[in-house]
Ligand code: ATP
């Protein structure tokens with residue numbers, strides 16, 4: 001057994017994804033288990049998946065032939081895979097000492113030629129061999145180091161840490177998708193700030209999302225204890241994992257981006273020396289976040305959701321909000337996105353570092369939102385009692401942009417006064433709009 005499962009077992013934690021390394025070639029592995037119980041997952045790379053039937057539960061176990069290191073000419077993947085007959089050679093090409101331990105479950109013996117257990121005990125991430133060489137072979141390893149530091153709350157061995165900064169030109173060749181996958185693992189870690197701050201200090205952040213560096217040293221005002229960068233880290237850490245509409249890390253991703261445009265919109269307050277305001281930073285931020293998420297190849301759904309959360313994160317509830325104001329708020333944010341917006345605000349308040357209780361701001365608004373939603377009011381055009389077809393009939397007009405404009409006008413009216421949402425009353429409103437000249 002090799003890889004992450006051995007690492008986690010040695011630490012006394014439960015393990016998943018058992019990987020097996022063997023001197024047997026892929027053909028030999030298939031011969032041993034038979035074609036029926038094997039899938040030739042990546043025969044070229046030496047990997048065969050063995051399907052194990054454990055009382056009806058099927059497990060997939062990856063069995064990989066001992067590999068040596070081929071040459072890496074592009075910093076991304078070895079040019080050729082070399083199969084070797086030695087376990088130690090296989091362990092030597094693995095990234096970190098804690099990931100280069102093997103366990104023989106039959107002899108119950110650890111093979112640990114690079115002192116991975118010692119480093120695990122010291123909670124250290126250390127490259128196997130010369131870190132400068134290892135990070136030159138494969139640019140992704142630098143980001144894996146930082147990701148493991150966040151996941152396990154470990155520190156980087158100094159030589160390993162300083163080698164990251166010296167190999168950024170290799171990291172730059174890593175595909176956006178792979179950078180993204182590591183970044184979201186950092187966001188899903190118990191304390192993402194460990195990984196994010198390491199990304200900043202090693203220079204990785206400047207390669208992935210340099211926009212975030214603008215927040216370093218960007219001071220705010222009396223409502224905040226931190227500059228924009230440290231506030232952002234605090235908000236990400238304080239934001240809960242989990243989302244009803246997206247992957248668990250999605251709100252933390254919006255936390256990372258919510259104030260990204262503050263530095264660009266900062267203006268000194270004339271009446272308060274040393275304090276700044278950030279007029280419309282949520283609009284500029286939504287646009288910037290959109291570009292950044294595209295660059296890192298997030299899916300359209302993920303991007304749109306995060307951009308919406310950034311755009312809408314600046315709401316200020318007060319008891320004076322009318323039912324109409326609450327409904328407009330629901331309409332603007334979108335019903336499905338509301339739980340995540342509240343979750344972001346919860347983290348945002350905690351991240352101000354002033355010991356405030358987010359419930360003071362949020363509980364009443366949440367209760368009123370729930371009340372409005374339960375009243376089955378209309379929040380979007382498709383909730384209206386009449387649709388485009390009816391509007392065209394009433395106005396005797398062909399399809400065109402005017403139909404959408406009329407529907408938006410109707411929604412505005414219904415958001416103010418929910419009792420207008422009947423076929424009769426909406427028909428009347430459409431007719432009125434024609435008479436008043438606002439129609440076609
Ligand atoms: P996780 O718990 O996140 O799955 P893991 O250590 O199992 O962590 P994997 O990406 O599943 O990580 O890889 C399995 C093993 O393969 C690692 O433990 C490591 O030994 C090796 N490995 C993976 N990626 C690399 C890499 N880029 N360079 C060198 N070795 C690697």
Ligand code: MG
Pocket residue numbers: 003004005017
């Ligand atoms: Mg794994």
